[in-house]
Structure formats: C-alpha cells, structure tokens
Amino acid sequence: MKKLFFALCLLGYGSFLTAQDYFPENAGVKVNNNNYTAFTNAKIYVTPTQVIEKGTLLIQHGKVVNASSNVNIPKNAVVIDLQGKSIYPSFIDVYSKFGVEQAKRKPGRGRSTQYEPSREGYYWNDHIMPENKAIEKFTYDDKEAKTLRAAGFGVVNSHIHDGIARGTGVLIALNGKGTNANRILDDRSAQYFSLSRSITKAQSYPSSLMGTLALLRQMYSDADWYAKGNATTTDLSLEALNSNKNLVQIIEAKDKSHDLRADKIGDSYGVQYTILGGGNEFERIEEIKATNAKFIIPINFPDAYDVSNPYAVDYVSLQDMRYWNQAPSNPKVLADNGIKFSLTTYDLKSPANFKEKLIKAIDYGLSSTKALEALTTVPAEILGKSNEIGALKTGYLANFLISSGDIFDKTTTLYENWVQGTKSVINAMDVKDIRGDYQLMVQGKSYDVVISGDISKPKIEVKQDTTKLSSKIAYDNNWVTLSFATDKGEKTYRMISAVTNTSDNLSGRLVLPDGTESKFTATKSKSFTEKETDKEKADKSIQVVPVTFPNVGYGFAAKPKAQNTLFKNATVWTSEEAGILENTDVLVKNGKIVKIGKDLGAGGATVIDATGKHLTAGIIDEHSHIAALSVNESGQNSSAEVKMEDVVDPEHMGIYRSLAGGVTSLQLLHGSANPIGGRSAILKLKWGEEADGLIYDNSPKFIKFALGENVKQSNWGSFSRFPQTRMGVEQLYMNYFQRAKEYDTKKKNGEPYRYDEEMEVLAEI
Incomplete structure (x- = not known):
C-alpha cells in the first residue's frame, strides 16, 4: 500500500508538501529542520514595483516568512549578509517542454491515405487529444533544470507539444534536491491547443490551416452536444475536453495573424485563450490589443544576416531585413499598448541564450520593470498562481535569485537561484574578481x-x-x-x-x-570593465525602421484610409447604357460614387486632374487563388465546412500585382482537390488592410465544387479515397445532398441534432 501511495506522489497526486511526513527514516536520525534563513542588507524586489532598498528576506520550510526593511530575525536563523547585492523573484516560463517526453515525428510518406481515426472510444479525429496528460510523461531532468536555473528560472509549465488539442500541462518547481512529490505544483496546470496537426498521427484531415480552424469549431460544438448528454457512445476525448474547460486555456498561434484567428475561434465559443505569439505582434498592434488576450511571447530574435557575400544579398528579402531590425521592439510595443504578456524560452536554441535576447529587448526600449513583470507576476497571473509564485510575499514559495546588481545588466553576476528554499549556486559569491x-x-x-x-x-x-x-x-x-x-x-x-x-x-x-x-x-x-563589442555598439545605435502597412516591400507608412475624391475631365467608361462619357467628372465620397457629370463642385474633396485619362470600373476576378494561406483542404472528399475567409493573407504579393493590373475585387475560391470544396471569400483588394478588412460585409455565399481528374485522384497515386471514378463523384454528390436533406428535416422538425458545420452548409445549398 505504501508503494502504491508513493508512486502516486511521484505522479503529483495528493498533498505534495506533507505526503511523506509519516515515512520512517532508515538512513539516519530523523530531524525536522525548523530553522530560518535570513538574507540581510539586500535590495529586495518583492514585486517588480515594490522594492526594498536595504531589506531582509526571511524564509522557512521553503516559503517566504517576511520581506521587509524591519524584520525580527528569530534566534534559530542562519543569517547571510548580502550587502551590495540584490534579490529578485525567480523567473517563470509558461510555455516549456521541460521533463515531458515529446512526440517524435514519423517518417513522411507524402499524402496520407488514412481517412478514418486510428483509435476507438476517442474523438473521431486523431489530432484532437485533450485526454493527454503531461504528468504521465514527466521525468525530472536534472541537467536541463541546471541550465534553466542558471538562466534565472525557478518554475516552468510544461506540456506535450503535439496535436491540435494537446491535453493538460504540469507546473514544476526546478528544485534540484526535491522530489516530484513537492516539485509538482499543479498536475493539471492548463489545457493546451495549437493550429498544427499531430506529428505522430497519420489521419489525413485536416491537411490545411482552414481545415484546422473548422475542426476546432466542430470540436467545441461536439463537446457542447456531449456535455448535454445527447451522445449515445462514450468519447474519452470530449470528456477530457469538458473536464478541463475551467483550466487556463493556452493556444499556440506563432504569428500575428494566427493570433487573431485563434482569438476569433475562442470568442465564438466563450473561450478566452492565452496566446503563444510569434514575435511579430507589433505589425498589427491595434488588432492584437483588441483581442483582450494575454500573450506568451518568444524572444528568439533573428541574428543579423551575413551579407559579406554579394551573391547572398539577393536571397535576403526586404521583409526579412525589416523583421530582423524590428523584432526586438516587439515586447516594448506590447508593453506600451497595455497588453499583458509573459516571456518564454520557447524556440531558443538553449535557455543560456535567454539573457542575451532579453537584454536586446531592453536595449530596444522594454523597461526593466516590464521585463521583470513578464517573467514573474504576469506568468503567475496567467497560470492562476498569483498567490503562490512570482513575488516574495509572505506565504509564497521561496523562489528567488541573488545577483550582484541589476539582473538585466550584462555585467551583473547571478550568484544563486533558490527554489522552494533550496539553494543552487550559479556563481560562487565569495570568489574574488581577478579580472x-x-x-x-x-x-x-x-x-x-x-x-x-x-x-x-x-x-x-x-x-x-x-x-x-x-x-x-x-x-x-x-x-x-x-x-x-x-x-x-x-x-x-x-x-x-x-x-x-x-x-x-x-x-x-x-x-x-x-x-x-x-x-x-x-x-x-x-x-576590469566590460568592453562593448562592435555588434553591441551597432545594436545601441540602431534605429528601428517604422512599421509599414503591410510590413513588407511596397508598404504604406500609414494604414490607408478612404478619402473623398473628385476626378476632373476624365473619359468615363460607365459600362452602362450611358456608354463612354468625354470630359466628365466623378465624385467619390465615403468610398462610393455619389455623382457623375460635368463641372462638379469638389465640396472639400481632393481634386485629381484626369484630363486625357480614362476612368473605368475595376476589374472583378471571379475565380482566384491568390491571397490565401492555404487553397485546398484535401483530407476528406467533402470539406464544405471550411471557409476561405479563415485564411485570407493580406500580405500576399498577388494583391499588389492584381491592383497594378486593374483588379479591385475577386472571389477567392477553394481548390479542386475534392468533389466538394470549401466556401468562397469575396474580397475587395486594399493593399495595407488587415485580413477582415478585405472581406465584403454580408458577402454573397458561394462554394467550390469540382469535377474531372483531381477529385478522383488520378494523379495522386493513393487509390484509396472515395471516389476513384467519375461515377463515384456523382454518387458522392447524391449521398451528401441526401444526408443534408435528412439533417435539415430533423432540424426543422425540432428534433435533437448534433450541430454539424458541414451539413449546415450543404443543407443550405
């Protein structure tokens, strides 16, 4: 029985801090250490904004007893004089892989031919795995823990980085002398999602971003249906999803536009995600702020490009150069706009690189206070642990750093990192500086x-x-x-x-x-004085180039706005019965043509002399595949549930070129990979606008169907997905429309029905 209980403790269950109090001590004399440790004469950052210039930090049993300028030090206290040194709360990383066995990619074999799920009793799509538990894959990695502690971290939040719905995380204190029983602070710390399919599952759907977004929508609808007791079978995935819905919900987006897409999904189902960003949020900061989300921000800023080879220069785009120059300003821009964010080691080659990148962000304007908040109080808030970690208040875990000075100064030495009251020496404090x-x-x-x-x-x-x-x-x-x-x-x-x-x-x-x-x-x-390298001098003298709209080549200095305009003396092609009008004026107000005639008054509008020029309606491209992040969802023979509106790419150079060719509107269509594709997006081409601003309000509804060779996979070589013949294509249409009619009948008759986004679309047709 004891062995079983101990095993459960290792997995993080039970009362972690007291579970072993009654265990016999066979290795020596059993003693409870009730002594205190007092760190005196230090500059103490209780929080990023509460600083004690010459204070005392008193700890006992791995927790803070007091931090003040006037502490009554008990007689049974070990006193450590930290004259001239500083104490900070240890850092917290919300987005880690620490200690959790990660999925390994299976060798690729081109397009997958697995259309059905591989599991029974779980969700119909293998990429949805909310039942996964990081705690079950956790093993404390002492070597990696040392590297993280040396970078200043005391707590990390880890999970399995695989799949669209990834399961729950585990919150770990990096206590080198502890056990899993007391290191594990929370074995269900958050529920995780991403916009990337599993690297271990072969199921073909979804094969695109728009398929992933459609699957997330359907997953939430199915979870609601299941929670109401309507399902006739057990689904362990949906049970886990519903069980975890009150946890912190974190989604990996990794790009400014994906941030907005993820937030939109969450808003549709009453979920406020905390979003792992991509580091380029500064490019669309107004839209990012409007999400009201908290963010987890990587600081894996790109290194300078080596352009010493003149031939290599041609392979570095202006967009890449802009991002290299601007990326370190991302944390500052987020802070300036009042957006709460934490910083993470995610995507860095090693935690050892973290300080260098962080100092660069500070050089680019991020304040030390905001940097400390992003590593202490904000991540604690994101995890719902603001009363336990992230500060040095009474009752909090004794997780703190001892440094020679400003923790974010390059020349500062980090001496010790205490986690749960356990000391880890990073650099010996009593070493004389012989430099x-x-x-x-x-x-x-x-x-x-x-x-x-x-x-x-x-x-x-x-x-x-x-x-x-x-x-x-x-x-x-x-x-x-x-x-x-x-x-x-x-x-x-x-x-x-x-x-x-x-x-x-x-x-x-x-x-x-x-x-x-x-x-x-x-x-x-x-x-010794630290000498600035040429690179550091360049970093300090660098000027951050202004963001353009879009932030690529040929962008505008400001987001374009409609203006009232009068075109004078043009040859106007009306495309109506009036035909071609010579020497005619056209007045545009609030984005619409309000008057056509001769000698029109400007009324405050900007006047453009169009003498000798022709003015026509813009060209409409009825069938286009430009400005899309993905064109085909080929994972199923019908993908009526996907929407091209989900994947509009406002930075696609095709928009710029189409405008140059006179195209002002287009229908963005799904591809022809399957008989029933996805819904169209009707776009107004506006260079510099964000994705939603390109979509016409109340757009007419269209969907892409296809015949011919693609849909029966003539050139795919899989010979597995139905249909494989043109006869099969016809039967597929008949089958889907019949199912849609039955779905619609049940819905109209008021019978209970499982909301099916695909059937909703087909029933409407």
Missing part, C-alpha cells in the same frame, strides 16, 4: 596580460609587445593557474598563485620551459 589588466614580469621580460570573461570562469590574453601569445587560465578555490607559450609554442611558462584579499596582484611559483622553478609577479594596473 583586469596586469603587467607580468618573467625573467626580465614584460608581458601585457588581460583577464576577462566571467568572474568564476575567466579568460586570458597575453601579449609581448603587439604579439598575441597562446595562453590558458584556470581559477578554482582561490588558486589561479596561468600558462603562456613563446617561440611558436616551443617554450611554455607555467604559473600558480594564491588569490588573497590583501593584494590585487598575482604572485607565486613559476615553472620555466626547462623545468626549473622561479617566482613571478603580475601587477594589476586596471580593474
């Missing part, structure tokens, strides 16, 4: 020595006059060993010196190349 410039005398010869790098892991450079010599340094336990080689490495000098608090110079034993011993002295002439 600086020295004059080294060896056998009557003078050498210039520069020691730089980290305090505990220094680097060395030795020069004789202007010649740089091969050199090495090691610093450990207050002993420093040095070596350098002359004469192309043939003569190596080795030195060792004790590091003391009584002198800044280094002196000690010298071993000459011939093996004889002598003494050396390296006299310190200058303390």
Whole structure:
C-alpha cells in the first residue's frame, strides 16, 4: 500500500508538501529542520514595483516568512549578509517542454491515405487529444533544470507539444534536491491547443490551416452536444475536453495573424485563450490589443544576416531585413499598448541564450520593470498562481535569485537561484574578481596580460609587445593557474598563485620551459570593465525602421484610409447604357460614387486632374487563388465546412500585382482537390488592410465544387479515397445532398441534432 501511495506522489497526486511526513527514516536520525534563513542588507524586489532598498528576506520550510526593511530575525536563523547585492523573484516560463517526453515525428510518406481515426472510444479525429496528460510523461531532468536555473528560472509549465488539442500541462518547481512529490505544483496546470496537426498521427484531415480552424469549431460544438448528454457512445476525448474547460486555456498561434484567428475561434465559443505569439505582434498592434488576450511571447530574435557575400544579398528579402531590425521592439510595443504578456524560452536554441535576447529587448526600449513583470507576476497571473509564485510575499514559495546588481545588466553576476528554499549556486559569491589588466614580469621580460570573461570562469590574453601569445587560465578555490607559450609554442611558462584579499596582484611559483622553478609577479594596473563589442555598439545605435502597412516591400507608412475624391475631365467608361462619357467628372465620397457629370463642385474633396485619362470600373476576378494561406483542404472528399475567409493573407504579393493590373475585387475560391470544396471569400483588394478588412460585409455565399481528374485522384497515386471514378463523384454528390436533406428535416422538425458545420452548409445549398 505504501508503494502504491508513493508512486502516486511521484505522479503529483495528493498533498505534495506533507505526503511523506509519516515515512520512517532508515538512513539516519530523523530531524525536522525548523530553522530560518535570513538574507540581510539586500535590495529586495518583492514585486517588480515594490522594492526594498536595504531589506531582509526571511524564509522557512521553503516559503517566504517576511520581506521587509524591519524584520525580527528569530534566534534559530542562519543569517547571510548580502550587502551590495540584490534579490529578485525567480523567473517563470509558461510555455516549456521541460521533463515531458515529446512526440517524435514519423517518417513522411507524402499524402496520407488514412481517412478514418486510428483509435476507438476517442474523438473521431486523431489530432484532437485533450485526454493527454503531461504528468504521465514527466521525468525530472536534472541537467536541463541546471541550465534553466542558471538562466534565472525557478518554475516552468510544461506540456506535450503535439496535436491540435494537446491535453493538460504540469507546473514544476526546478528544485534540484526535491522530489516530484513537492516539485509538482499543479498536475493539471492548463489545457493546451495549437493550429498544427499531430506529428505522430497519420489521419489525413485536416491537411490545411482552414481545415484546422473548422475542426476546432466542430470540436467545441461536439463537446457542447456531449456535455448535454445527447451522445449515445462514450468519447474519452470530449470528456477530457469538458473536464478541463475551467483550466487556463493556452493556444499556440506563432504569428500575428494566427493570433487573431485563434482569438476569433475562442470568442465564438466563450473561450478566452492565452496566446503563444510569434514575435511579430507589433505589425498589427491595434488588432492584437483588441483581442483582450494575454500573450506568451518568444524572444528568439533573428541574428543579423551575413551579407559579406554579394551573391547572398539577393536571397535576403526586404521583409526579412525589416523583421530582423524590428523584432526586438516587439515586447516594448506590447508593453506600451497595455497588453499583458509573459516571456518564454520557447524556440531558443538553449535557455543560456535567454539573457542575451532579453537584454536586446531592453536595449530596444522594454523597461526593466516590464521585463521583470513578464517573467514573474504576469506568468503567475496567467497560470492562476498569483498567490503562490512570482513575488516574495509572505506565504509564497521561496523562489528567488541573488545577483550582484541589476539582473538585466550584462555585467551583473547571478550568484544563486533558490527554489522552494533550496539553494543552487550559479556563481560562487565569495570568489574574488581577478579580472583586469596586469603587467607580468618573467625573467626580465614584460608581458601585457588581460583577464576577462566571467568572474568564476575567466579568460586570458597575453601579449609581448603587439604579439598575441597562446595562453590558458584556470581559477578554482582561490588558486589561479596561468600558462603562456613563446617561440611558436616551443617554450611554455607555467604559473600558480594564491588569490588573497590583501593584494590585487598575482604572485607565486613559476615553472620555466626547462623545468626549473622561479617566482613571478603580475601587477594589476586596471580593474576590469566590460568592453562593448562592435555588434553591441551597432545594436545601441540602431534605429528601428517604422512599421509599414503591410510590413513588407511596397508598404504604406500609414494604414490607408478612404478619402473623398473628385476626378476632373476624365473619359468615363460607365459600362452602362450611358456608354463612354468625354470630359466628365466623378465624385467619390465615403468610398462610393455619389455623382457623375460635368463641372462638379469638389465640396472639400481632393481634386485629381484626369484630363486625357480614362476612368473605368475595376476589374472583378471571379475565380482566384491568390491571397490565401492555404487553397485546398484535401483530407476528406467533402470539406464544405471550411471557409476561405479563415485564411485570407493580406500580405500576399498577388494583391499588389492584381491592383497594378486593374483588379479591385475577386472571389477567392477553394481548390479542386475534392468533389466538394470549401466556401468562397469575396474580397475587395486594399493593399495595407488587415485580413477582415478585405472581406465584403454580408458577402454573397458561394462554394467550390469540382469535377474531372483531381477529385478522383488520378494523379495522386493513393487509390484509396472515395471516389476513384467519375461515377463515384456523382454518387458522392447524391449521398451528401441526401444526408443534408435528412439533417435539415430533423432540424426543422425540432428534433435533437448534433450541430454539424458541414451539413449546415450543404443543407443550405
């Protein structure tokens, strides 16, 4: 029975902090440590905005007892003097893979021929897996935990990064000396979604973004139907989805436009997602703000492009260069617009790169206060844990950082990261800083020595006059060993010196190349100061180019707005009975033609002299596939449920080129991959407008049907999806329309029915 209970504790169930209190102690004397630890004389960031200049942090049993400038320190307290040092809450990452076994991509085999689900008792689509539980795939990874702690993190929220509905996450404290029983703060920390299908499931649908969005809509409708007890079979996926609906709902969007698409899905079903953004939210900040969502923002800013090769320059687009220049400003723009966001290590090569990227965001205008909020109080708020983590208030977990100064300064040293009251040493606090410039005398010869790098892991450079010599340094336990080689490495000098608090110079034993011993002295002439690299100087002097609409080549400096215009003396092609009118004026107000005639008054409108020019109605393209992020949903033989309006791409260069050719409106059609495609989008082409602004209000409703070779997969080579012949195509139409009629009859008769977005469309036809 004890073994079973212990196993459950490892999975994070039960009362984590007290579950093992009654376990026998067979390894020694059982003792409860009730001592306190007091950190005195420190600058304490209780929260990002509540700072104590010379305060004391008192902790016991892994929690904060008090943080104040006036703390009564108990007698049974270990007192640590942090004079001149700072204490911050440890960071929180809301979007992590830490410790959770991740799905592995199956080898691709082109188009999938699996049309039915592979599972029984679960949802009809394999890419919907809300029943997944990260806790069941969790194993504490001590090596990765050390890397995260070194980057300042004390808590991470992890999940299985696979599928459209991904299941629940697990919230973990990175306590290196704890057990899963007390590390796991929440084994159902959030419910996760994405706009990407599973990499492990082969079911063909959805094969596109518009199919994914349609599937999410249908999933929510089915969950509601199931929750009301209308289903006749058990569906473990929908049960899990409904069971988790009161958790934090997080969706991976990874792009400014996808942010808006995801939010629209959530709004339709009363779900307020927290959105994992793409780092380009600054390009559509007004629309992003209007979502009222909280965001999780990666800071994987692109590195500068190597354009030293003149041929490589041609492969770097203006859009890419703009993004490289503007991306580090994204956190600042979000903060300036009052949007709550947390920062994440997601998509970084390593957490070790996090500080460098964060400092870059600060260089681009993000305030230190907002940066700290995005790593402490905001992620705690997103997770609903604002009364447990993210601050150093009484009763909160004792998760905190000890640093030499401003945690976001490049030169600041992070000494320790305490998680649940357990210390992790990042850089030893009592290590003397030996960095600086020295004059080294060896056998009557003078050498210039520069020691730089980290305090505990220094680097060395030795020069004789202007010649740089091969050199090495090691610093450990207050002993420093040095070596350098002359004469192309043939003569190596080795030195060792004790590091003391009584002198800044280094002196000690010298071993000459011939093996004889002598003494050396390296006299310190200058303390270490961090030198700015050329790259850092460039970063500080860089000017962020203004966002254009769209933010690609040929964008406008401001979002275009309709203006009243009078065209004078044009040759007007009316396309009506009036025919062609010479020397005629056309007055446009509020986006519509209000008057055609001669000698019209401007009435405050902008006047354009059209003498010698022709004015016609814009061309309408009735069948187009431009300006779409995906054209076909080929995963099923009917995809009437998908909408081209979901995938309008306002930055597609086809819009710019079509306008140049005189096209002003078009019907954006689904492709011909299946007999019944998706619903059309009727667009007004406006370069610089966002996606919804291109769609006509109250658009007439059209859908794409197709015949011929594509729909029977003549060139696909799968020979598995019905139909495979033209006879089959006819029968498919007959079958779907019959089903739609039956669906519509049931609906009109007031009978209970499962809302089916596909049948809704076909019934309307």
